[in-house]
Amino acid sequence: MDKLATAAFATNLKALSRDELFEWVHRNEGSSKHLLIIYSLVLGLQAKVIIDIGLGLTTRVLRTAAKETGGVVYSFDFDRRRFGHLLAQQDAQWHLTLAPTSSSLPTAPTFIDFAVHDGAHDYGNVKRDLEILLPRMRQFGIICVHDTQQPDLHGDMLAAIADATRNFKVSITNLPFGCGLAIIRIEEGLSPPITPAAGTLADGRRDTLPVVFETGPQKIIHVPLYRRWLVPIKIKLGHILRQAGLRR
Numbered sequence: 333m334d335k336l337a338t339a340a341f342a343t344n345l346k347a348l349s350r351d352e353l354f355e356w357v358h359r360n361e362g363s364s365k366h367l368l369i370i371y372s373l374v375l376g377l378q379a380k381v382i383i384d385i386g387l388g389l390t391t392r393v394l395r396t397a398a399k400e401t402g403g404v405v406y407s408f409d410f411d412r413r414r415f416g417h418l419l420a421q422q423d424a425q426w427h428l429t430l431a432p433t434s435s436s437l438p439t440a441p442t443f444i445d446f447a448v449h450d451g452a453h454d455y456g457n458v459k460r461d462l463e464i465l466l467p468r469m470r471q472f473g474i475i476c477v478h479d480t481q482q483p484d485l486h487g488d489m490l491a492a493i494a495d496a497t498r499n500f501k502v503s504i505t506n507l508p509f510g511c512g513l514a515i516i517r518i519e520e521g522l523s524p525p526i527t528p529a530a531g532t533l534a535d536g537r538r539d540t541l542p543v544v545f546e547t548g549p550q551k552i553i554h555v556p557l558y559r560r561w562l563v564p565i566k567i568k569l570g571h572i573l574r575q576a577g578l579r580r
């Protein structure tokens with residue numbers, strides 16, 4: 333990140349305009365290629381309780397998205413010297429706590445829909461931060477963790493994620509660009525599930541029904557025989573008939 337941009341962050345962590353958001357996405361630094369993803373995740377989860385660890389551009393994106401969902405962003409950073417002046421800029425949709433996450437994160441609200449972790453990058457702190465967040469997450473809520481593919485940091489980051497999530501049902505992927513972004517989806521939470529954004533099917537039902545998905549050899553998802561064999565034949569036949577002009 334250039335010096336000008338860094339200086340701008342220290343004074344301004346306000347929501348971005350759409351043009352600014354797209355402008356950042358086309359840069360090739362840090363988490364710029366994650367910004368639209370983070371923005372969409374907030375909208376898709378209709379996130380109301382949003383945790384932001386590590387102030388910066390991600391804070392601005394989360395604040396931008398929270399305006400759309402009516403959510404509140406709870407930001408945490410321990411750098412009082414750099415960010416102290418921002419305390420005066422808090423509003424109904426942005427709460428800022430300037431203290432180490434070891435003491436401040438336990439005061440975060442429960443029923444968290446979405447969290448972005450880009451604070452400490454050592455095994456111990458990341459593992460502890462995740463252990464604080466995980467029991468507070470809503471089912472199907474998401475935690476994003478930055479720097480999981482960063483050449484010097486990925487070892488600690490991935491080990492912290494693996495160890496912190498060991499006793500939780502989660503599914504995880506790691507975006508292989510922009511220093512990496514782990515996307516941890518809470519498959520089973522203690523809190524009620526999120527209410528995702530959704531459209532409507534022709535029969536009036538919502539088009540999205542989040543269901544638990546566990547990978548691994550121990551988990552066999554049963555697909556009835558007719559869906560395995562008959563449905564593909566039906567689809568193929570329908571296609572042939574449509575191509576022949578015998579069906580619309």
Ligand SMILES: C[S@@+](CC[C@H](N)C(=O)[O-])C[C@H]1O[C@@H](n2cnc3c(N)ncnc32)[C@H](O)[C@@H]1O
Pocket residue numbers: 363385386387388389390391408409410411431432433434450451452453457
């Ligand atoms: C990589 S920067 C965050 C960048 C930001 N997410 C962005 O998109 O520009 C990491 C931040 O985490 C903060 N931090 C590091 N360790 C922390 C801890 N244990 N508790 C709270 N904040 C911490 C640092 O002060 C720093 O501002």
